[in-house]
Structure formats: structure tokens, C-alpha cells
Amino acid sequence: MTQVFDTKNLRKTVLDMAFSGATVHIGCAFSIIEILAVLYRNHLRFPDDTPAHPNRDYLVLSKGHGVMAQYACLHEKGWLSSADIKNYFKNGTQLKGLADAHVPGVEVTSGSLGHGFSVGVGMAYGAQRRETNQMCYVIVGDGEINEGSIWEAALFASHFKLDNLIVVVDENGFQAMGSTEEVLKLGNIMEKFIAFGFESIQLDGHNESQINDAIHQLKSKKNGKPKAIIAKTVKGKGVSFMENNNIWHYTRLSSETYAAAMAELEEK
Template sequence: MDPKINPLLRPFSATDIRKAILDMAYSGGTVHIACAFSIVELLAVLYRKHLRVAADNPDHPERDYMVLSKGHGVMAQYACLHHLGWLPDADLRDYFKDGTRLKGLADAHVPGVEVTSGSLGHGLSVGVGLALAAQRRSTEQKCYALVGDGELNEGAVWEAALFAAQFCLDNLIVIIDKNGFQAMGSTDEVIALGDIAAKFAAFGFDVIEVDGHDEAAIDHGFRVLGARTDGRPKAMVARTVKGKGVSFMEHNNLWHYTRLSPEIYERAVGEVIAV
């Protein structure tokens, strides 16, 4: 079977993903909810409309690659893989429990997860390698690599960016989750990033900026970047809100590491499903 876009067993929305994230975090008694919420629309649009995969084979040799370098946001990806039919209900229900295969950071042993990440700064380098291999095989494969803005503090990210431009990897699309926070504070407080779009442009990338929660804008951005084959790697700088979808989590960096109580879980679910 050739890889196709959207070989879904069941349709899903951003609301479905956020509800699944809350269910996983509550069941597993774990953290990183707000980090996952900021990338929901980005992954939803990518999996529904752009990523070419084979429904019956997550390891199809001609698939597009989705590298989640921001590995602590993996609950959002797990929810998408669940809707692809690659992860059963039991996996999500047992998230982060003893014996589970779904851990709190991205793990390449899980079907559909390309890279073990969470030690930040390394995923993009792997994505660059995948894009280079596809280029050398003359396939039509694309590699999408999602990084956090705080992750851009890592020097390895910029080494990978230099390499991507040097080797004209126009099949590489880097998605930057620009939510303005990282674990220990705002990005401006920790290491100010300045103009991220201008930085990637200076490294030879074809760059666009989008509202990272506007699905139509994200879809258009992927279409525009995917159609350009001018030898430049691509970057989509997505302006997002950490904790998007639950009012008391939005822009509140305490929710990088805060766990859900039964009462807070019910309150959060109520906000998410009311959208």
C-alpha cells in the first residue's frame, strides 16, 4: 500500500486531542499538559491533511516523517496516533503506568514515533538526517520536525539548521512551537530569542509565520511550504499559547509540571468540551 494523506480510521478534532491529553495525564498522574496543549492544532492539521502514512504500516519505507523533537509534548502525538488506529484505547488508558509502552517523553519503540526525544535539541538533527536520506534516494518524502522555542537555546539545533541549508534540504519543514515559555520561565527571562523567523531566514530557511491555533492558517502554511522546491529548508514559526484551551492553564507556566486533582480534571474537561 502506498502512503496516503489521512488514512484515518476515525475523524478527530482538536477538542478530541485535548480531551485525550487530559485523560492520559489524569490517569497517569503526570505532567506536561500545557506543553502538549500548545501543539494540538499543529499536529491535528498535519496528521489529517498533510502527513503521508500507510494506515496498515507505521514503518512504511516511503512514509513522511514526523519528528517530535519537543518530546515532552508527546501526549498530543499519542492522541493523533490513537486516531490513526496505531494505538489502542488501552494504551492511552494506561499512559505512564507501570509496564506501559507510553512513557512521558517520545519513545521510538511506539508505532508512529520516529525519534526518542525529550533530551531537547537532538530531534532536529535526526530529522535532518531523515530528510537527507530521502533526498539522496530521490523519493517524495518530507520530514516535519517540531521543536519548542525554549529548545532553540540548544546549540545543536542551529548546527542542524546550518547542515539543512548547506545540503539544500527543501523536503525538511521545521515547525517552531513559539509559546513563549520553557520549564523554568519565559523564553525572554531564560535566554531571549529575539526574532525567531529572522534567525531561521538568516540560516538559509524559507520562513513563514502563522497563528498556531488557526487550523485554516496552518493548513495554508503547510501547503505553501510543501509546494516550494527551491532548495531551501522550510520553517513555520507558529505563535501558540501554552495551555491553550483551558483558561486557568493558558500562559500559566505552573502547568508545565502541575498534576491534575479530580476536581481540576473535571473543571478542565468541562472547558475543553464546551468549545
């Protein structure tokens, strides 16, 4: 089966899940769609197309509340069925509202923010010790890096020269209860990661070409430095009434807003 990871279709799958499950976190799923599409299309290696293959690359979604975006990708890979998508967040489903390692293709149970990055650093360290060529990609939210555990893990990654680690910061400018500027100012995120010993790039998190080129560039550099991509994104990207509107962190779709969002995506 050809896997194109078309971002419009991925967003439509997210809407289907959110509407069917009467659940939330649409905006924070939409902001990482292009990042995930590029990773699954061009970079993540799964020998024999097996999600648990011992030589696979790792993808850790530390901002686990954005998991509908990852589930949409796993559905395209054929690891989740259409029935799984339809039954999202319902009784008996394996697909819960936060990333869950019981789901094929999901490496870490996350959602306790800051935790996933630490686990991803440990995975990268383990691959380094085993002398494999496995990469570990970790996606964190900008609000998530308020957590001190993020910076402890960053120190560890730099100390142990984990150049098989790429962390992608989804810098959409919001967290659950407000903008990052209002809640806790982050300053220049790229400069912070550079200060912690990371080779860092800042880019447009919805420009698939930029994302792809940056990942190729960073993973080719075996220079003893962990890597960071600071991806400037729009929370709710793709649907006009959701973009930069933090109400869609916790708002559920009605029949009317579901239809309106789907109609916008169809027009693109």
C-alpha cells in the same frame, strides 16, 4: 475509520492520559494540538496506513515532552488502543512521558532537547539521497532552540538544500523554568531562520486554516531551501486556567482540576 482529528477531543484524550498517569507536561502538549491535527489530517502520508512503511513521511517531535498530543493523534489513527491511553505512564506501558521510538508512529526517542531536530535533518537528507518524495516535519519548542545543536542542524539543512524539510517552531513563550524572555531572549525567531537560509512563515499556531495553507505552500516549493514555520501559540491552550500559566508544565491534575478542565472543553 474516518479520522477527523478534532482538537477538542484530542485535548480531552491528553487530559485522560495526564490524569490516569498522574503525570505532567499538559501545557506543552496543548500548544501543539492544532499543528499535529493539521499534519495528521491533511499532510502526513502513510501508504497502506502503515506507520513503518518505507515510503512514509516523517514526523519528528523534537520537543518530546509534548508527546501526549502525538499519542492522542496516534490513538485516533488506531495505532494506539484505548487501553494504551488508560495505562499511560503506568508500570508495563509502552507509553512513557517522552517520545519513544518503540511506539508505532513515533520516529525518534526525544526529550533531550535539540537532539530530535538533528535526527530529522538526517532523515530528510537520507530521503534526498535516495531520491524519494518523502517529507520530513520536525516540531521544536521555542525554549529548545536555546540549544546550539539546533543551529548546527539548521546550517547542515541549508548547505545540503533540504527542501523536503519543514521545521515548525512552537513559539508559546515559555520553557520549563520560566518565560523565554526571562531565561534566554530569542529575538526574532523567523529572522534567525531566514539568516540560516530557510524560507520562513510566521502564523497563528492555533489557526488550522493558516497552518494548512502554509504547509501546502512550503512543501510545493522545491527551491533548494529548507522551510520553517514559526507558530505563535498559547501554552495550555483550550483550558482557561492553564493558558499562559507555566505552573502547568509540571503540575499534576487533581480530581477537581481534571473535572474543571473537562467541563471547559465540553462547553467549547
